[in-house]
Amino acid sequence: MRRKAIKWILLGLFAAVSIVWLMADHDYMALAAGRKPSFTPLVSHLGDGGTVEYYGFGYTVSLMHSEMMSPTGTIYQVGPRLSYWLLGVGRDGTRIKHEQE
Numbered sequence: 072m073r074r075k076a077i078k079w080i081l082l083g084l085f086a087a088v089s090i091v092w093l094m095a096d097h098d099y100m101a102l103a104a105g106r107k108p109s110f111t112p113l114v115s116h117l118g119d120g121g122t123v124e125y126y127g128f129g130y131t132v133s134l135m136h137s138e139m140m141s142p143t144g145t146i147y148q149v150g151p152r153l154s155y156w157l158l159g160v161g162r163d164g165t166r167i168k169h170e171q172e
Contacts, residue, residue, distance in 0.1 A: 095130040095153055102134050102151040120147070130155045 098108035102125075111125035111132060121136035133152040138145055 091127075091129045091155075094127060095132065095155065098125065098127060098130075098132045099151055099153040102132055108132055129157065 094110040098110055101108050108125045108127070111127040113126040115124045115126070116122075117124065117137075120138040123134045123136075125132045125134075131154050133154075135148050135150055135152055137148045139148070140146075
């Protein structure tokens with residue numbers, strides 16, 4: 072009986088992680104294609120040049136548009152970014168653009 076319970080707990084945990092992974096990947100791909108994410112109820116606009124963060128269940132999808140000043144000119148970081156809250160991993164599709172002054 073105990074072995075059967077452990078099996079069902081592990082199966083449920085695997086299913087939950089798989090569902091969160093699929094939702095996060097879907098939202099990341101939507102941002103990369105220029106659409107709004109589907110599974111993110113909370114939205115935060117950051118004051119760093121236009122970055123928008125979307126918070127889903129267990130992950131954050133960001134549409135980066137931040138600018139930083141450097142001695143060589145302005146550096147823009149643009150594109151989607153996915154980070155998971157607990158695992159410390161994610162996807163980073165941002166690219167760096169340099170603008171010479």
